[in-house]
Amino acid sequence: MTPPIKRPSRSPGVVSNMSDHKEYELRLYIAGTTPKSVLAMKNLQRYCDEYLEGRYSIEIIDLLTKPQLALGDQILAVPTLVRRMPVPIRRIIGDLSNEERVLIGLDLRERP
Amino acid sequence: MQTKPSRQVLSNLPKAPTGIDGLDEITNGGLPLGRPTLVAGNAGCGKTLLAMEFLVKGITEHDEPGVFISFEESPADLAQNVASLGYDLNKFIKNKQLLIDQVAVERSEIEEAGSYDLEGLFIRLGHSIDSIGAKRIVLDTMETLFSGFNNQATLRAELRRLFQWLKQRGMTAIITGERGDTSLTRQGLEEYVSDCVILLDHRVEEQISTRRLRVVKYRGSVHGTNEYPFLIDEDGITVMPVTSLNLNHSVSSQRISTGIDQLDVMLGGGLYKGSSVLVSGAAGTGKTNIAGYLVDTACRAGSKSLYVAFEESPEQIIRNLSSIGVNLGAHAKSGRLQFRAVRSASEGLEMHLASLYNVVKQFQPEVVVIDPITTLVGSSNPRDVQNMLSRMMDMLKSERITCLLTSLTRPGKSLGQTENIVSSFADTWLQVRGTEFNGERNRLIYVLKSRGTAHSNQVREFIISERGIQLVNVYLGAEGMLTGSARVAAEAHQKSSELLRQTKLDGRRQQLLQEQLALKTQLQTLTTELELQEQAIRLHDSIEKERAKYDAADKAAIKVARGSK
16 A cells, blocks of 8 residues: 655645654655656655555655744755654755665665 | 945946945045945954944944844844944844844855855845845855855856945945965955955064955045054044045144243244154253143143153153142043053054044044153054054144154154154154253254244253253353353352442442542633633723723813813
């Protein structure tokens, strides 16, 4: 069962997974629907399906509609993926096209 | 910001006053309005403070809210750092006039996986600006971003976009940057901010540190190009510019008294208000006393005076002057007189100037005494001294402050280096000189120059006693110029010989009078004799007449008797 990612344009900042307390709590910050953000969402979905099936939740936050979160969550670059759980918090920036780096960032792969 | 149709000349770039003392003078009105300004400098040279003061003054003086984006310090730290300057940031924050956003950039936490941009930062800035309607923004220190992101190409492109974006939003911005080894800033921020670049510097020369500021570039505006010293004290930043690049002080023809009547007479009626007086002389010639008199007189007249003492403590000056009957203590108590006693070596030349400037701005005295100027400029090189003095005089003149500088002449030298420099700036130059003659030392005072007054060319003897200062005419006689006891002796001698002569003259007159009296008596006798003589003659004449009459009658009678005819 793959949880669908909702488009921010339709329903921004909505938790995509219905069930609570997943092992991996992920947040993706984007700024509107740009090629980069679309690519990032696509990539993220792909990695989750492949490596974290059933163990994750994804929240998409569009900073254009919730600019105050850019402040609270210390976001500079977009897209930014934040692994809120498990601790420690990890940040990965970019359109997530570099799979190797994303997996390292999420601690799913040993650092070289 | 440039939307207003300009009634002014096109070349008049709109400016946002910083409110920082002196900086607005150098930049001819402030930073470019609606444009970014780069402030570069080494660590600890005051970049953050300058930026913060720019925001605070914007709030307090121009009612322009401001955003401070801090890439380094936390809002709490910032608030604490500037609390010493009397800025209550929390109050501004509560009133929605100020917003501090700390942007934490920590390289170690971030993994880069693919292309990105800094839209998040833009959104943050935009949100902060909009939430309080900010007109001013500070980005301190942007270069931290370079350590947070690997992709330099992206970063630089985004920075370029950021500055464009700030301009479009019409934000008057200060971007701070660390000084680089070969370039103005380590990351070459000057490449992006091309409108105005200000460089701060902090140097230590001969163990004395001096902060300096220079406007490296200001597109489309006239600006001072020199390095100007600046001071950070409890009132914030003060930049010490040459207050006026041209000499156009308004001058006063009003005179103020020096407190020494005879000296006022020598100066043709006192000092011009707002003029500068140099009193030079060797040690112990009474320079401080003259200064004390001036201050005392000004305070009595209700004016405020500032006494900058570099060699003596205020207590010492008050005590010493009270011995000649000048009570400065009372003026100090009433608040009309302020002392500023510092060791001249405690700060650099420029810092003295800057702190003097601050005190003057605050206290607004009408009379300033600097006693002595010599120690201040003693060790520095003449050009610096000249530079500083001209600035100081300019500053004091533009504020219409009468200033008195004392200068210590070293024995054996006719003119000190200081005097040569100072004298050209001073409007009036009094010289107090000691003379050794007849086993005593006396003081002479004369006016070397006094611009615009019919001043005396006379040398006067300058007497300091418990009754105060007195100027007396020197004795000019056959023996030459005499002072002190020699003058007194000569004067006494002159007096006694005068008396003698007078006595002699009186005697002669008496004698003459007596002779005159004798002659008069003689004359009286002769007159009486003459009168008697005249009477005798008259008697004789009348007898003769009578006789003739009788003779005629007799002859007729005889004729009749003879019966002749």
